[in-house]
Amino acid sequence: MALPQRLAVVDLETTGAHPVRDRITEIAVLRIEDGEVVERWSSLTNPGVHIPGTIQNFTGITDAMVADAPPFEALADAVWALLDDAVFVAHNARFDYGFLKNAFERMGRQFDAPVLCTVKLSRALYPGHHRHGLDAIIERFGLSCEARHRAMGDADVLWQFMAQAAAGFPDDTLERAIDKAMKRPSRPPGLPEGVLEGMPDSPGVYFFYGENDLPLYIGKSKRIRARVMSHFAADRMNGKEAEMARQIRRVEWEQTAGELGALLLEACLVKHHKPLHNRMLRKNEDVFGLRVVTSNKRKANVLERVPLTDSDPREWSDVFGAFRTKKEADNLLRELALLYKLCPRRLGIEPGRTGACMAYQMKRCAGVCAGKESTEDHDARLSAALAGKGIKPWPWDGPICVPEHDENTGRSEFHLIDRWCYLATERTEADVADALSGARYAFDIDIYRLLVRWFDALAHRQNVAPIAL
Known part of the structure; x- marks a missing residue:
């Protein structure tokens, strides 16, 4: 033996x-x-x-x-x-x-x-x-x-x-x-024995804490315990992760009924707490779209910025795109100007108010700035070019409920979503209707992108239950 x-x-x-x-x-x-x-x-x-x-x-x-x-x-x-x-x-x-x-x-x-x-x-x-x-x-x-x-x-x-x-x-x-x-698992030196092993191997969100109650890092996983332990595998830790591990004194977690619930919860909590070691999902107040403003002045900037963060998508009208920075929007406009012979000056990406724009002189602008085409024709072409660059159309007629259930824990959750806005998560389907009546619509570009990726999968779309109003 x-x-x-x-x-x-x-x-x-x-x-x-x-x-x-x-x-x-x-x-x-x-x-x-x-x-x-x-x-x-x-x-x-x-x-x-x-x-x-x-x-x-x-x-x-x-x-x-x-x-x-x-x-x-x-x-x-x-x-x-x-x-x-x-x-x-x-x-x-x-x-x-x-x-x-x-x-x-x-x-x-x-x-x-x-x-x-x-x-x-x-x-x-x-x-x-x-x-x-x-x-x-x-x-x-x-x-x-x-x-x-x-x-x-x-x-x-x-x-x-x-x-x-x-x-x-x-x-x-x-x-x-x-x-x-008998091999001892890798773990932060300041973390008590047994904490990692006590974590559930089910979907949810986990929190790393240092000496105070502000999280150092918030993450999510379909299997919390396995994911957290992978953070501290000696062969995987880079300099930043090793530094974070030295600071950790406490690990907490919150279970969800499935992967979507974990994704949504993580996104909301990171924006709320702004953990030091989270680089993604931090709240950005400056996300904006673009709207074409009618103007007969040939050299006028016909694009206005429309703030999108925390706004209600149901109230948007003719808004194109969703941008975090001016540079991001300008890069798209330069691309469209080149493809559709649009005037960079009228798009607000080239300074100057006298004479034809530089692009016209290089035969890359159809000439609205030089009186060679009407402002109506230019702006119609601009609107058509921007049409495919906006927020994706909402695939359903109204709000939807996405149910999730974890057979191992018996936990169920029902996620209420409409117009790419995450409205609520309820523990019973009966509570969804009440949640909808008091729901606040607030657009968030990270939630939007998360949901777009999620609903790209056919199986996820088939799990949706539209809510009759």
Whole structure:
């Protein structure tokens, strides 16, 4: 057998997923020496806080069950003795290890142990399988579990799995897999143990914090935990990411029901908080469109800027384009002037008010500035050239609802959108109509571009539910 000589197989039940903020409700430890169980120990523990209803339903552990249970401080010596001089074994091990380490630290005791993660061990030994959660392992090996989602029941399953692995592989193969499963993951040096492992592997938004309550960075992902851990992979960190990692002291997250919800939430939160390390999606107050203004003066600038940010698209009339800077608009106008022989002076991109424009002298302008064509003809050609450069037409007759559902968490969300404006997200479909009645239409170019990309996919368009007015 190539297993370490002394193992402590551990499983915890907790009030939530955050090892600093949440608390332990049940502990089970199997002490293994030379491949034999020498002690089985478990206890409920009073967390000193309310157990959320979703957690009570999931584990079956209620507030009433722990009301008379001892606090962790009364169990600490017994737990310490069981873990002493042993390899700490758990499924998603850094999560359980982080909870115990933080519980001991609150007592002023420093707990450290080598850690073996059975999720990583399963991946190393059985790379052909895609699922390595405890339910998948139970199903794969036909293991018995008397009480799933209770500490001793889950600890028993882990030991059954390890015993089967030890019997099924040569010692050298098992040793290599164990070395891989015990490798400490890369993480910011100031981040408490177990925080990353406690994050859900589901859609949502995550927040990196330093010493204060202003986020350093806000990101989104379809799989929060995997994405956050990838930030700190040693082989991927560049100078900027390494600097950010040194500043991180806290990680928080907010789950969504799907990818669109994560995209919309990230865009809104970045604009609100303006994190130091976010370069994209920051609010820009100067986004504008262009409108052709009727003028019979041959050398007049016939384009006026129309502010778009936070305006209501339903009130726009003959507005073309959406630009963040004057340079961006001028570049487009120069391109159109060249293609359609438009007058740069009349477009406001060439100074001067006397004589023909330079483009006319180079035969690149049809000559409105020199009296060679009418202002009506020039401006009609300008409007036609700009027509394809505006905000895309809204594909539906009115507002739409985009539903999302995460089967793993059971979370549902309904996103209310109209005229490229993100209006609201509701948890039930019944609330969408009420949200529409008080919705504020405010155009945002980043939301617009996000939605254009999203609805480019046929599957996403087919998921839309138009709202009858």
